[in-house]
Amino acid sequence: MENFVFQNPTKILFGRGMEDHVGEETAFYSKKVLLHYGGGSIKSSGLYDRVMASLKKAGVSWIELGGVKPNPRFSLVQEGIRLAKENQLGLILAVGGGSVIDSAKAIAMGAVIDGNVWDFYMGKGAPQSALPVGTVLTIPAAGSESSTGTVITNEEGWLKRSVNSELLYPRFSILNPELAFSLPKFQVACGVTDIMAHLMERYFTNVPHVSFTDRLIEATMKTLINQAPLVLEDPRNYDAWAEIMWAGTIAHNNLLNTGRIGDWASHDIEHEISGIYDVAHGAGLAVVFPAWMKYVWHHDVNRFAQWAVRVWNVDMDVFNPEAVALQGIARLEAFSKSMGLGTRLADLGIKDDRIDEMADKCTNGNTHTVGNFVPLDRNAIREILRLAEK
Amino acid sequence: MENFVFQNPTKILFGRGMEDHVGEETAFYSKKVLLHYGGGSIKSSGLYDRVMASLKKAGVSWIELGGVKPNPRFSLVQEGIRLAKENQLGLILAVGGGSVIDSAKAIAMGAVIDGNVWDFYMGKGAPQSALPVGTVLTIPAAGSESSTGTVITNEEGWLKRSVNSELLYPRFSILNPELAFSLPKFQVACGVTDIMAHLMERYFTNVPHVSFTDRLIEATMKTLINQAPLVLEDPRNYDAWAEIMWAGTIAHNNLLNTGRIGDWASHDIEHEISGIYDVAHGAGLAVVFPAWMKYVWHHDVNRFAQWAVRVWNVDMDVFNPEAVALQGIARLEAFSKSMGLGTRLADLGIKDDRIDEMADKCTNGNTHTVGNFVPLDRNAIREILRLAEK
Helix, strand or coil, X not given: CCCEXXXXXXXXXXXXXXXXXXXXHHHCCCCEEEEEECCCHHHHCCHHHHHHHHHHHCCCEEEEECCCCCCCEHHHHHHHHHHHHHCXXXXXXXXXXXXXXXXXXXXXXXXXXXXXXXXXXXXXXXXXXXXXXXXXECCCCCCHHHCCEEEEEECCCXXXXXXXXXXXXXXXXXXXXXXXXXXXXXXXXXXXXXXXXXXXXXXXXXXXXXHHHHHHHHHXXXXXXHHHHHHHHCCCCHHHHHHHHHHHHHCCCCHHHCXXXXXXXXXXXXXXXXXXXXXXXXXXXXXXXXXXXXHHHHHHHHHHHHHHHXXXXXXXXXXCHHHHHHHHHHHHHHHHHHXXXXXXXXXXXXXHHHHHHHHHHHCCCCCCCECXXXXXXXXXXXHHHHHCCC | CCCEEECCCCEEEECCCHHHHHHHHHHCCCCEEEEEECCCHHHHCCHHHHHHXXXXXXXXXXXXXXXXXXXXXXXXXXXXXXXXXHCCCXXXXXXXXXXXXXXXXXXXXXXXXXXXXXXXXXXXXXXXCCCCEEEEECCCCCCHHHCCEXXXXXXXXXXXXXXXXXXXXCCEEEECHHHHCCCCHHHHHHHHHHHHHHHHHHHCCCCXXXXXXXXXXXXXXXXXXXXXXXXXXXXXXXXXXXXXXXXXXXXXXXXXXXXCCCCXXXXXXXXXHHHHHCCCHHHHHHHHHHHHHHHHHHHHHHHHHHHHHHHHCCCCCCCCHHHHHXXXXXXXXXXHHHCXXXXXXXXXXXXXXXXXXXXXXXXXXXXXXXXXXXXXXXXXXXHHHHHXXX
């Protein structure tokens, strides 16, 4: 186990009706905020009205900025920063899924600096402060409601890049599983896949002696595997949604990487796909992760075999752990398919003509490698993308 | 799953050498603190010198109060409160195990009020503020390093009582597994038993649909069961200690009871035993918990069977879950014995002459019940204590 420092200050308010507390939680930080959201779904569901009522009751006024898209865009972030500065807003309230929250975090960083917040995404400098962010989560997936991360796509060059900073932990996040009832099946599948990916990125590590967090991660994966079919069968299954929503937060709130070093290559590779093709992040991960596994599993057969046995209930064969490992990967693919997702680039409508370009962008022209479990150069990423074709 | 609010702000600094950061972490809150500890072990181990050096380097001055005993006493708490008030100290720094930390929390509450802090322990009122507490943990056991709880024994009437308040989360806790190397085997066994008990108190719940936290608790129990024999075999096994120490913190930091209602009857009953006989808390729990289980398992055979199968690897017998449940309890007892602990009152040197008195004190003269899984009155506690004799 590696030395670590862990402190996650996000206050979680979980359960039915918890969105009615958004006003008082917000007012604790500011009486004048940016209300940030995506499309019309929060209006048709009535959530928008309930949030407004709670804010009003708490004496909070707000400026609105809707229109956040999946793979949230930098242009809208810039608009939000302008609004926050002009109106001296004190908190960014994100009502939506990971895209809205990530966009809110970008605005929170940009609102307190004179320079260009995109510099942080390009690795030039790190934020020294940020406005507080609060969230009302509608989609269990990205884990941004209690994470340090934000991922933004810049339309100039369609670069999808991330920032991680402890300043970006939301101050509060409201999680009501009922808000997920209206999600389309495709979005449910993408969300579950994203959560599984956050767990697998952490699971596949070279750090030895991480038994406790191994088991916690396995417990979280098993929860998703067991609960996802229930909400796909019955979208109004509160109990199953509650398990998934809480698992989605814990999967990405940094507890499960204490003492470990995660991989994150699959996320980096997927960011190139969704950056160019604007596919759903989860759908991209369902394609990239198995391909990544097929490329790297030889690096630590035992870890893959442990994962297959403990998470996927593959029978251990001590005489042939290789077959056990491969069976685990096959079950991951079967799980994705059972949720209606494809596992090949063609399923995303992607041909092979831009594989070189993606491998190039991902490694910044082969000037650096991505991933920690097995560091990948441009050629390795090309091979993984080709495995994703087969 | 029940609605819940969860926010644990404790900053954890984990790993080798982390105690060297105690000065800077302390100075963030105050430059004049109470240094609170137990006996001479922190001096013989060199920890005391390292803590002093770090405080000095950070410009922090301190008043010392050593002498905390297991089952920490209210008289010493009063002395600490007097010192904190007289010297206007700004933080209570606990260097030690759960007893030292619990005592520090009591002082932290008492230092900011005019009245008697024992009132809080007797359920009269709740704290409205408290001095910040920081800890350097030397014994993985009580979980107090990241919990809301404090348990104190008042010599007047030998009452052992607890307070829970979010104000009592330590601001920082330093966890270096090396500090546990010098623990006597008996104390190791008691610590592991205490952690297991924190997990079992949470596990045995009547709240349905708690699959995710079930699995997280099971993962933590399995970690302890697998790692404890390693440190008993080799007290300097850093890797195994690291797993146990981190598991001990997570077991009691409130994450694992999110959405659940725990039981806590076994703790309440054990407090009567250690309050009167001054036995080690963990040793008392090794006796009380199996007896409690034998009294309540019929209440939810399936939950006990799930626990037996998933945690103790008992083969499921769907035609006879009762036998599976009982086998789980038997394995818990075997585990305690394998660590050198007794599982009957006689092993603690306790005869049956004060069972009625303990049952009476625990229920305040049969005016209330204890526990949530099965609420227990005076008679039920008598029966459990008699089961602990057999």
